[in-house]
Amino acid sequence: xxxxxxxxxxxxxxxxxxxxxxxxxxxxxxxxxxxxxxxxxxxxxxxxxxxxxxxxxxxxxxxxxxxxxxxxxxxxxxxxxxxxxxxxxxxxxxxxxxxxxxxxxxxxxxxxxxxxxxxxxxxxxxxxxxxxxxxxxxxxxxxxxxxxxxxxxxxxxxxxxxxxxxxxxxxxxxxxxxxxxxxxxxxxxxxxxxxxxxxxxxxxxxxxxxxxxxxxxxxxxxxxxxxxxxxxxxxxxxxxxxxxxxxxxxxxxxxxxxxxxxxxxxxxxxxxxxxxxxxxxxxxxxxxxxxxxxxxxxxxxxxxxxxxxxxxxxxxxxxxxxxxxxxxxxxxxxxxxxxxxxxxxxxxxxxxxxxxxxxxxxxxxxxxxxxxxxxxxxxxxxxxxxxxxxxxxxxxxxxxxxxxxxxxxxxxxxxxxxxxxxxxxxxxxxxxxxxxxxxxxxxxxxxxxxxxxxxxxxxxxxxxxxxxxxxxxxxxxxxxxxxxxxxxxxxxxxxxxxxxxxxxxxxxxxxxxxxxxxxxxxxxxxxxxxxxxxxxxxxxxxxxxxxxxxxxxxxxxxxxxxxxxxxxxxxxxxxxxxxxxxxxxxxxxxxxxxxxxxxxxxxxxxxxxxxxxxxxxxxxxxxxxxxxxxxxxxxxxxxxxxxxxxxxxxxxxxxxxxxxxxxxxxxxxxxxxxxxxxxxxxxxxxxxxxxxxxxxxxxxxxxxxxxxxxxxxxxxxxx
Numbered sequence: 001x002x003x004x005x006x007x008x009x010x011x012x013x014x015x016x017x018x019x020x021x022x023x024x025x026x027x028x029x030x031x032x033x034x035x036x037x038x039x040x041x042x043x044x045x046x047x048x049x050x051x052x053x054x055x056x057x058x059x060x061x062x063x064x065x066x067x068x069x070x071x072x073x074x075x076x077x078x079x080x081x082x083x084x085x086x087x088x089x090x091x092x093x094x095x096x097x098x099x100x101x102x103x104x105x106x107x108x109x110x111x112x113x114x115x116x117x118x119x120x121x122x123x124x125x126x127x128x129x130x131x132x133x134x135x136x137x138x139x140x141x142x143x144x145x146x147x148x149x150x151x152x153x154x155x156x157x158x159x160x161x162x163x164x165x166x167x168x169x170x171x172x173x174x175x176x177x178x179x180x181x182x183x184x185x186x187x188x189x190x191x192x193x194x195x196x197x198x199x200x201x202x203x204x205x206x207x208x209x210x211x212x213x214x215x216x217x218x219x220x221x222x223x224x225x226x227x228x229x230x231x232x233x234x235x236x237x238x239x240x241x242x243x244x245x246x247x248x249x250x251x252x253x254x255x256x257x258x259x260x261x262x263x264x265x266x267x268x269x270x271x272x273x274x275x276x277x278x279x280x281x282x283x284x285x286x287x288x289x290x291x292x293x294x295x296x297x298x299x300x301x302x303x304x305x306x307x308x309x310x311x312x313x314x315x316x317x318x319x320x321x322x323x324x325x326x327x328x329x330x331x332x333x334x335x336x337x338x339x340x341x342x343x344x345x346x347x348x349x350x351x352x353x354x355x356x357x358x359x360x361x362x363x364x365x366x367x368x369x370x371x372x373x374x375x376x377x378x379x380x381x382x383x384x385x386x387x388x389x390x391x392x393x394x395x396x397x398x399x400x401x402x403x404x405x406x407x408x409x410x411x412x413x414x415x416x417x418x419x420x421x422x423x424x425x426x427x428x429x430x431x432x433x434x435x436x437x438x439x440x441x442x443x444x445x446x447x448x449x450x451x452x453x454x455x456x457x458x459x460x461x462x463x464x465x466x467x468x469x470x471x472x473x474x475x476x477x478x479x480x481x482x483x484x485x486x487x488x489x490x491x492x493x494x495x496x497x498x499x500x501x502x503x504x505x506x507x508x509x510x511x512x513x514x515x516x517x518x519x520x521x522x523x524x525x526x527x528x529x530x531x532x533x534x535x536x537x538x539x540x541x542x543x544x545x546x547x548x549x550x551x552x553x554x555x556x557x558x559x560x561x562x563x564x565x566x567x568x569x570x571x572x573x574x575x576x577x578x579x580x581x582x583x584x585x586x587x588x589x590x591x592x593x594x595x596x597x598x599x600x601x602x603x604x605x606x607x608x609x610x611x612x613x614x615x616x617x618x619x620x621x622x623x624x625x626x627x628x629x630x631x632x633x634x635x636x637x638x639x640x641x642x643x644x645x646x647x648x649x650x651x652x653x654x655x656x657x658x659x660x661x662x663x664x665x666x667x668x669x670x671x672x673x674x675x676x677x678x679x680x681x682x683x684x685x686x687x688x689x690x691x692x693x694x695x696x697x698x699x700x701x702x703x704x705x706x707x708x709x710x711x712x713x714x715x716x717x718x719x
Contacts, residue, residue, distance in 0.1 A: 680714055
């Protein structure tokens with residue numbers, strides 16, 4: 001009896017020394033969940049997509065503030081709705097994010113175990129999939145539903161592997177088909193990826209069969225592939241309602257090779273290559289997958305098809321960077337394959353070479369794992385929209401505004417797409433439960449009604465009086481002094497601001513050396529002309545001083561003219577200022593009346609702009625190229641202009657960039673506000689021109705809330 005007890009204790013001791021693999025995987029899951037939860041909570045903010053998830057969860061619970069029903073695959077909103085039964089909105093969002101970006105470790109470990117049969121290599125794959133910079137980037141902006149779909153996709157891979165090894169087993173086919181259906185029910189891109197996977201796999205299978213004719217296994221496997229795909233489609237029937245919306249959306253018709261869209265391919269360099277260790281791991285993963293094809297052809301073809309399916313769409317979709325997130329699934333399985341091959345080849349080398357190689361592999365694999373923690377913290381901070389100040393403003397909207405109010409917003413004060421309005425707008429709709437009209441970079445939106453509303457919002461927040469053709473826009477804003485007029489260029493469906501003049505910095509010297517600015521002498525705007533130009537008269541003590549005219553032509557040219565009406569003006573200073581987040585790359589002055597500048601917009605697009613001064617008198621041009629924060633880059637000085645003189649500035653963009661019909665249109669912001677029935681406007685106070693406009697126009701807007709970051713104005717337009 002004692003010997004028996006000793007035997008049991010010895011067995012337990014051995015198991016404690018070498019715990020089951022599932023215990024290690026569970027510990028990896030818990031570590032990932034707790035670290036991610038803590039980092040997101042510690043950074044005190046969430047990205048824009050988190051607000052959208054709340055909106056879809058609300059629709060499931062019967063609150064549809066936008067209308068149109070659930071236009072999103074339902075599985076992640078169902079998970080979030082369940083969490084909301086026990087947790088408040090913010091905690092539920094953080095918990096679901098940490099869960100979806102950690103739970104993938106279980107199916108991924110099982111898939112890796114299918115390939116490697118146990119040992120340390122599946123654990124390495126599991127660590128790489130939950131701790132890597134690509135998915136740290138993804139959790140920052142809020143790709144939670146996409147990540148849940150990737151977990152289901154990996155589960156599909158387990159049973160798919162069983163199917164290709166025994167394609168007669170109906171149980172594996174049913175389970176593979178089931179995980180196809182839940183992948184489809186989680187995210188659109190994952191569904192598209194699966195479709196391309198089947199097409200890629202069948203193509204590669206056909207190539208392999210062609211080289212080895214007479215092998216019936218290829219024919220039978222092709223039949224099984226089609227059967228699994230058909231069964232998966234049938235099981236996906238419950239999600240058809242969410243896909244009927246996308247079939248009628250703009251996204252399927254806007255996959256093209258237009259130059260403006262392909263500029264976003266630059267982001268493909270940013271995401272995987274931002275961390276050199278991750279880039280190397282992805283490269284080694286490709287080598288590992290290629291080497292697997294020689295040993296286990298069908299499994300190698302499976303991983304190759306998964307990778308190809310994540311590469312093909314980048315060339316014909318508007319948002320190609322999203323497909324990079326599918327690469328780790330096959331390639332982080334390829335890394336251990338490469339490691340295994342390398343270790344086998346090192347057998348014939350001396351101990352020093354083995355030691356150095358092993359140390360290098362440990363550093364290569366462990367470095368991106370440990371670097372993913374600070375990287376995650378950085379990305380959560382970068383993408384966060386829901387700061388404490390924004391949350392306070394949203395709570396005001398939720399508690400203090402009527403339920404059916406419509407809120408308009410231009411978004412946070414940030415560079416590129418993170419600064420557009422839907423970053424606030426999705427939170428307004430998801431947390432404050434109010435319908436929102438928000439500016440946006442249109443490729444971030446899927447549906448036609450969303451795009452139409454955003455397009456009008458883009459124009460609304462550009463200024464009170466807006467002239468545009470298909471490519472260039474120029475806007476005056478009254479009664480704001482900053483940014484009049486402001487010149488913008490259409491970069492792939494978003495008007496990216498380039499430069500502006502400013503009423504409050506355009507100085508006029510008259511009489512005996514008295515300096516004034518246009519903002520201090522401006523009278524009430526008197527019916528600006530509608531058409532190709534907007535004309536504004538400025539007065540001093542009821543005497544006309546000058547008329548400023550802003551004109552846009554159909555050849556991508558903007559003209560800003562100053563007509564001098566009073567003879568005692570002795571000097572005019574007209575500054576040229578770059579817009580927010582625009583970088584000035586070069587400034588070339590051929591002469592005082594001919595300037596060429598190259599700029600990088602906030603969306604990262606290079607634009608060349610030629611400025612010509614059309615004026616008979618003397619002009620002095622002073623360049624002021626200082627640090628990046630300095631907005632003013634040039635000053636034009638006009639001495640002793642004669643009576644009735646005209647100073648004309650022409651801003652010309654390259655004709656190659658001008659596309660479309662170039663029809664010139666006029667818009668008035670107040671008319672748009674009435675048409676869209678906007679009740680409140682939510683503004684980031686750092687957006688100086690917009691904030692100044694609404695804050696100064698007290699007859700039409702009254703400020704009802706303000707903190708250090710956000711102000712809210714109630715609309716009360718005068719008829």
